[in-house]
Amino acid sequence: MAHQSHAYHMVDPSPWPLTGAVAALMLTSGLAVWFHFQSTIILILGLTVLILTMIQWWRDIIRESTFQGHHTLVVQKGLRYGMILFIVSEVFFFLGFFWAFYRASLTPTIELGECWPPTGVYPLDPFEVPLLNTAVLLASGVTVTWAHHSIMLGNRTDATNALALTILLGLYFTILQATEYLEAPFSISDGIYGSTFFVATGFHGLHVIIGSTFLLVCLIRQILYHFTMKHHFGFEAAAWYWHFVDVVWLFLYVSIYWWGS
Numbered sequence: 001m002a003h004q005s006h007a008y009h010m011v012d013p014s015p016w017p018l019t020g021a022v023a024a025l026m027l028t029s030g031l032a033v034w035f036h037f038q039s040t041i042i043l044i045l046g047l048t049v050l051i052l053t054m055i056q057w058w059r060d061i062i063r064e065s066t067f068q069g070h071h072t073l074v075v076q077k078g079l080r081y082g083m084i085l086f087i088v089s090e091v092f093f094f095l096g097f098f099w100a101f102y103r104a105s106l107t108p109t110i111e112l113g114e115c116w117p118p119t120g121v122y123p124l125d126p127f128e129v130p131l132l133n134t135a136v137l138l139a140s141g142v143t144v145t146w147a148h149h150s151i152m153l154g155n156r157t158d159a160t161n162a163l164a165l166t167i168l169l170g171l172y173f174t175i176l177q178a179t180e181y182l183e184a185p186f187s188i189s190d191g192i193y194g195s196t197f198f199v200a201t202g203f204h205g206l207h208v209i210i211g212s213t214f215l216l217v218c219l220i221r222q223i224l225y226h227f228t229m230k231h232h233f234g235f236e237a238a239a240w241y242w243h244f245v246d247v248v249w250l251f252l253y254v255s256i257y258w259w260g261s
Contacts, residue, residue, distance in 0.1 A: 147162035211242045
């Protein structure tokens with residue numbers, strides 16, 4: 001930073017946006033080929049390129065922020081605005097699913113039997129696994145807040161334990177949701193009910209997996225002494241994302257599982 005007279009970070013040219021785009025193309029194409037032709041070669045290649053891109057891109061950002069000192073207060077402010085805008089975009093992403101659900105459920109057509117849930121569809125009991133999942137995610141919101149306060153107070157042991165517990169709760173949630181999908185008495189092809197249920201809850205489950213991965217990287221960084229009491233935005237961003245996932249699940253539970261049943 002000694003050679004420049006400003007606090008901004010001039011990002012070096014990087015190949016990772018290009019390889020990430022290639023990975024995304026291969027993933028979507030690979031999924032289509034898998035669904036229609038039962039071939040997983042392109043899908044596996046896409047996943048491999050994506051994982052390699054993630055590892056090397058994150059490595060570069062960790063190096064810039066932790067060892068090279070590029071993430072000044074001004075840069076961190078910009079990163080915060082960027083994360084806030086990203087979460088806002090995610091809110092509108094899920095808003096589309098809720099819009100589809102309420103459009104179908106508040107005015108069910110004659111094809112659905114003019115009732116909700118549609119005739120012949122037997123919804124899941126909201127007070128069994130869905131309620132347990134709600135408790136698990138709310139508990140994980142508490143533990144990630146515990147981890148945040150521990151980092152700000154310089155309590156490394158509590159921060160590490162709380163982060164590990166949050167990741168375990170996220171993994172437990174994912175296992176419970178996978179079990180629920182396997183045992184559900186309806187499928188994604190069961191009309192508007194099946195499609196709105198599995199697309200909304202499925203994308204939320206994907207966000208839980210992404211958030212758990214985000215927090216796992218933060219746990220590794222915490223163990224490696226990357227975070228300080230004043231400099232830990234990587235973890236803050238993960239915590240914001242995790243709280244967003246919690247709030248979306250509450251809306252999903254109340255709307256689709258409880259009211260929608």
